[in-house]
Amino acid sequence: MKALFLMLVATGASAQTMIDQEKRLIDIHSLLMVLQPEAPGAYAPWQLGAGLEVITIPPIDGTTGGRRQMTASDHTPLFPRPRLALGLPAPADFRAWAGLAYIPPIALREVSAHLGALELGMAWDGGGPVSAGVRVYGVLAEAKSPVTDPSTRDTLDTTLFGADVSGAYRFDLGRVTLTPFAGVGVTHVAGDFHVTSDDALVTSRSTVPGLDAGVRFVMLPGIAAVAEWVVFPGRLVHPVFSISWVSQGRDRNAR
Numbered sequence: 001m002k003a004l005f006l007m008l009v010a011t012g013a014s015a016q017t018m019i020d021q022e023k024r025l026i027d028i029h030s031l032l033m034v035l036q037p038e039a040p041g042a043y044a045p046w047q048l049g050a051g052l053e054v055i056t057i058p059p060i061d062g063t064t065g066g067r068r069q070m071t072a073s074d075h076t077p078l079f080p081r082p083r084l085a086l087g088l089p090a091p092a093d094f095r096a097w098a099g100l101a102y103i104p105p106i107a108l109r110e111v112s113a114h115l116g117a118l119e120l121g122m123a124w125d126g127g128g129p130v131s132a133g134v135r136v137y138g139v140l141a142e143a144k145s146p147v148t149d150p151s152t153r154d155t156l157d158t159t160l161f162g163a164d165v166s167g168a169y170r171f172d173l174g175r176v177t178l179t180p181f182a183g184v185g186v187t188h189v190a191g192d193f194h195v196t197s198d199d200a201l202v203t204s205r206s207t208v209p210g211l212d213a214g215v216r217f218v219m220l221p222g223i224a225a226v227a228e229w230v231v232f233p234g235r236l237v238h239p240v241f242s243i244s245w246v247s248q249g250r251d252r253n254a255r
Contacts, residue, residue: 034230045095162186164183211230
């Protein structure tokens with residue numbers, strides 16, 4: 001497993017030019033901000049979920065052209081993101097939902113991220129343990145941190161949009177339910193990295209496939225937790241965790 005992790009994260013590190021290496025770093029840092037899915041069809045109409053998502057940051061090699069730049073993993077091993085989800089009305093045997101996430105521009109250890117994200121999804125749910133859904137999402141973010149020089153704050157402006165399909169199976173275990181899920185998708189990355197010291201600009205435009213697998217726990221009354229493994233082949237591999245309060249209602253994972 002460790003060898004697979006290193007291979008997936010390091011693929012592309014031997015890019016032929018410094019620009020290729022810088023673009024890869026833009027993609028990695030941008031993909032850390034993707035709004036990852038939960039189990040499809042988790043929310044009944046008007047049911048609210050409010051929680052905190054914790055994104056882990058794996059070791060990132062900042063070497064470009066023989067020079068090592070500071071990366072997100074040099075500053076912190078993880079960052080939190082508040083997140084909301086709301087179930088919406090949908091046709092019979094279907095469930096719809098919308099979600100958002102936001103990080104205010106508060107600087108910690110000379111690092112700040114101002115981020116907003118939205119998602120919309122629809123899932124088939126015939127009342128049994130199986131569900132399958134499709135989701136679209138978008139992210140706008142501005143991150144500032146010392147990258148090329150410890151005395152400056154460089155800026156990464158990122159726009160992400162993508163879509164995925166996923167499936168889930170629910171196990172009822174008394175007062176606890178367990179819902180494994182997995183999905184595949186694609187994300188378009190538009191990243192602009194501005195170097196403060198010399199006013200240089202490096203841009204990356206990439207379309208990246210992604211895989212995810214996870215499990216959602218619902219513990220009565222009204223607490224849900226998610227653990228998820230995320231893979232963007234050739235770019236990034238990392239786990240994501242969240243815990244949230246879920247309002248009362250006919251939550252398919254709590255009935």
